[in-house]
Amino acid sequence: MTSINVTVNGTEHQADVEPRLLLVHFIREDLEMTGTHIGCDTTNCGACTVLLDEAPVKSCTVFAVQADGRQVMTVEGLAQNGNLDPIQEGFREEHGLQCGFCTPGMLMTSYALLEQHADPSEGDIRKAISGNLCRCTGYVNIVKAVQYAAQKKAGG
Amino acid sequence: MIPGMFDYFAPSTLEEATRLLEQHGPDAKLLAGGHSLIPLMKLRLAAPRVLVDLNGVAGLAGIEERDGHLRIGAMTRHAQLEASELISDRYPLIADAAAVIADPLVRNRGTIGGSLAHADPAGDLASVMTALRAELVVVGPRRERTIPIDDFLVGLFTTALEPNEVLSEVRVPSPNGGSGGAYVKLERKVGDFATVAIAVQLTVRDGTCDEAGIALTSVGPTNLRARQAEDSLRGGSLDEQSLRAAADLAAQEAQPAADLRGSEEYKRDMVRVLTLRALRRALERATR
Numbered sequence: 001m002t003s004i005n006v007t008v009n010g011t012e013h014q015a016d017v018e019p020r021l022l023l024v025h026f027i028r029e030d031l032e033m034t035g036t037h038i039g040c041d042t043t044n045c046g047a048c049t050v051l052l053d054e055a056p057v058k059s060c061t062v063f064a065v066q067a068d069g070r071q072v073m074t075v076e077g078l079a080q081n082g083n084l085d086p087i088q089e090g091f092r093e094e095h096g097l098q099c100g101f102c103t104p105g106m107l108m109t110s111y112a113l114l115e116q117h118a119d120p121s122e123g124d125i126r127k128a129i130s131g132n133l134c135r136c137t138g139y140v141n142i143v144k145a146v147q148y149a150a151q152k153k154a155g156g
Numbered sequence: 157m158i159p160g161m162f163d164y165f166a167p168s169t170l171e172e173a174t175r176l177l178e179q180h181g182p183d184a185k186l187l188a189g190g191h192s193l194i195p196l197m198k199l200r201l202a203a204p205r206v207l208v209d210l211n212g213v214a215g216l217a218g219i220e221e222r223d224g225h226l227r228i229g230a231m232t233r234h235a236q237l238e239a240s241e242l243i244s245d246r247y248p249l250i251a252d253a254a255a256v257i258a259d260p261l262v263r264n265r266g267t268i269g270g271s272l273a274h275a276d277p278a279g280d281l282a283s284v285m286t287a288l289r290a291e292l293v294v295v296g297p298r299r300e301r302t303i304p305i306d307d308f309l310v311g312l313f314t315t316a317l318e319p320n321e322v323l324s325e326v327r328v329p330s331p332n333g334g335s336g337g338a339y340v341k342l343e344r345k346v347g348d349f350a351t352v353a354i355a356v357q358l359t360v361r362d363g364t365c366d367e368a369g370i371a372l373t374s375v376g377p378t379n380l381r382a383r384q385a386e387d388s389l390r391g392g393s394l395d396e397q398s399l400r401a402a403a404d405l406a407a408q409e410a411q412p413a414a415d416l417r418g419s420e421e422y423k424r425d426m427v428r429v430l431t432l433r434a435l436r437r438a439l440e441r442a443t444r
Contacts, residue, residue: 019164055264061194130346131259
């Protein structure tokens with residue numbers, strides 16, 4: 001077992017973990033935060049996307065020990081004091097989800113995009129989410145949801 | 157899917173990393189971005205007993221031009237290559253490839269060193285570095301050596317690295333005017349491996365081809381240098397007819413295997429088509 005200290009959504013968690021424990025399993029099973037989904041489990045679908053030191057990564061393909069001393073942000077960290085983040089509001093307003101399984105990953109990737117790039121073009125958005133698969137094929141509304149959030153963040 | 161058990165080490169220096177490799181021998185694997193190794197471990201196709209994580213090793217990531225070479229630290233992530241202005245200004249072949257490796261999330265973790273050391277013939281950067289005639293700096297417990305990319309890529313998933321060596325840096329000769337490159341990739345969807353991809357680097361002087369680098373992805377046991385195609389261009393005028401002839405040669409040199417991405421015949425023809433496109437684009441950039 002290896003002792004790790006990981007800050008998740010601003011809260012520090014100390015845990016003793018097996019090195020083979022995947023970050024997504026640490027988040028879901030040890031911390032019992034099940035907002036992060038496991039989709040394909042093969043680094044394809046992006047449902048498990050979380051931010052690791054602000055960069056969106058597939059948490060099924062990172063070991064929990066690799067997050068030692070680092071910052072993780074999950075979908076549970078988006079809303080502040082009960083208020084949805086603009087990206088969440090965008091997905092609600094623009095019907096950016098159908099079954100919702102890909103949504104946590106889509107939200108984290110889109111959130112990271114808007115942190116880097118306040119005014120992305122449609123092409124920028126499509127490129128950014130190209131590692132997140134939506135099997136309901138709801139990409140048009142997902143793009144609209146991200147555009148909504150960008151406008152909202154810009155004060156529009 | 158859960159990988160097998162292993163002992164985990166996170167050294168902070170290269171010396172420590174090579175010492176760990178020396179100590180554990182072939183039981184140990186290096187962990188870079190992990191986006192090839194961890195999926196293989198989850199499928200239990202790889203089951204190293206020891207992982208030596210390079211992510212905490214100081215000084216292994218970075219991009220700089222010095223003494224006539226572009227130096228890319230082995231732990232430089234694909235996303236860093238993609239975002240680098242130095243790369244997009246002066247090394248269009250690397251920039252083209254960095255933008256099409258896997259998907260953006262994978263590019264936030266995957267590293268150039270990991271990609272080259274994994275030696276998957278479907279990997280993009282090994283073709284890029286073959287076309288650019290890169291040299292790889294390799295550090296072992298007692299010595300450092302430099303290996304030309306052609307000698308580094310030995311076979312399918314096999315490199316010239318000894319079990320106790322770490323790939324630390326990739327060195328690319330700096331262009332000195334009249335150079336241009338392009339990477340053209342055919343993939344079924346973002347994130348899939350290339351059906352076929354082609355890396356081209358051309359240097360043009362006084363209207364003739366001074367140097368040509370052409371490498372093929374996903375059509376052989378390693379990333380292949382299309383030697384005959386390169387030879388056919390060197391010293392010539394790079395007109396449309398010679399580009400077409402080189403593309404035909406590259407198609408003949410390819411060693412495609414039929415799989416779910418296409419038949420041998422289809423892939424060979426795609427080598428021809430994409431080589432021609434990459435040559436045209438590289439030439440346009442070299443003479444701009």
